[in-house]
Amino acid sequence: MKNIFKYLTILVITLGLSSCSDYLDINDPVNDPSASTVTPDLILAGAMTRTYSAQGVTMNRLGNVFMNNWSANVNSFTGGFNEEYQLILSSNFYSAIWDNTYLRVKNFDLIIDSEFLNYENHKAIAKIMKSFYMQYIVDLYGDCPYSQAFDLETSTPAYDNDQAIYRSLITEIDGAIDLINNNTVTTLPVGEEDVIFDGDMSMWVKMANTLKLRILMRQATLAETDGETATYLNEQFANLDQDFLTTSAVVQPGYNNNEGLQNPFYSTHGFDTAGNMTTTNRFIRASQYAQEFLDGTLTGVTDQRITSIYAPIPGATTPTGVVGVDQDIDSGDPNIPAEISGLGTGLIIDSSQDGYIMLAAESYFLQAEAAFRGYISGDAKALFQSGIMASFAHYGLDGTAYITQSNTVPELGWDGSSNKIEAIMTQKWIATNGINGIESWVEYVRTGYPDVPLAQSAQRPTKPNRLMYPASELVGNAANVPNQTQNDAFTTKIFWDNN
DSSP states (O other), rough: OOOHHHHHHHHHHHHOSSOOGTTTOTTTTTTTTTGSSHHHHHHHHHHHHHHHHHHIIIIIHHHHHHHHHHEEEETTOOSTTTHHEEEEETTTTTTIIIIIIIGGGGHHHHTTOOTTTTTTHHHHHHHHHHHHHHHHHHHHHHHOOOOTTTTTTOOOOOEEEEHHHHHHHHHHHHHHHHHHOOOOTTSSSOOTTTTTTOOHHHHHHHHHHHHHHHHTTHHHHTTTTTTTHHHHHHHHHHOOOOOSSOEEEOSSSOOOSSSTTTTTTHHHHHTTTTSOOHHHHHEEEBBBHHHHHHTTTTSSOOOHHHHBBBOTTTTSSSSSSSSOOOOOOOOOOOSSSOOOOBBBBTTTTOOTTOEEEEEEEHHHHHHHHHHHHSSSOOOHHHHHHHHHHHHHHTOOOOHHHHHHHTTTTTTTTTOOOSSSHHHHHHHHHHTTTTSHHHHHHHHHHOOOOOOOOOOOOOOSSSSOOSOOHHHHHHHHHHTOOOOOOHHHHHSOTTTTOOO
């Protein structure tokens, strides 16, 4: 078990912070130029854990609700997920995604800009992680500050074009790979402060290649109609090293059952340090649509992952014991089940569970799409099925029988799906359920798949294309933040959105 929290303690002493939870948080007033006097090895772990916290909780929640994986427990709560169901967006709607992801990327930038010598490996990791999260910021918001961002002397940075940022991210990642491949004898090794790959730089190269693949594939539908993008992708893929992740990238700083040190997904969706069920645990329930899709009611194929993702109800009459509820069903509706399944033991494990940054299944599904589109070599069907196997293995299951049963089923299996992209996105939706829901929603915006239903009370006919800029930007960077209405979130698109 890693014990990287000691690094947080060291940095707390160095900067005079009040607690580990304040670790180089960009929102804290202590985040001033004195942070530049701290060596990169003392910044890295906190930068990783703080950004993962936003991804694993807030971003994950939004994606799972928008993609009809999660519903509210209408037996015990009223008004849950109203804004999400009704699609009422505002500058306060999930503003924590910007405030707790975009702003915390500053911590990686501190490493990149550090003047301390021989930290090339640390800087390479920071470049990769900065690019990882900046991609999501572009995916969710479009234009954002980038070239002038994270400079403590620039309080109101200009906004950059979203497509230009995407291209800069590829350059940033290439720079990271160059740093790793051109180490010298003076380059300091990375130790347990790397709470993702434990200093294994070969794994960071795989991560970099997989992230490049994700960035490039986001633009694949645009390339179908835009010649310049098609040329750019062909050039990039010609030089892409196909050494991709085959195992999941996880954050593990030594999570444990002490206060403030639990895995943030578990502490939010599971239990507190005294073993008491959290309010969120009692609130989030299985969506009936996801339940019926996975238990075979809608597809004819029972997916064994369902009882890991959701908790079966003893004595329930559904095919697997998992019981879901329609999103936004009226609390007085007589069809509401007496008991509704919460999150399963494959998601809520214990306080020390890993935090998932990118699943192996995600890597395989990206490769499957790239191979199908002719961008990389490889057997698209085999890569697709490897993604399914990796997802089953994540829960300690064998997916062989499921692959056989689903292979000829439209949307689920390769041979039975005339639309291979739909099949890939559907399986990605299942694989990321509860773990990285935001990825599934972004891919839905890009491709339109899977075509999951809206909540009953949705006030618009389609899901939004993007989020609205948060109140913190409207107040703190008013001169530069683009004008935006609620309607714009549904009518204007991220540059890659050709759907």
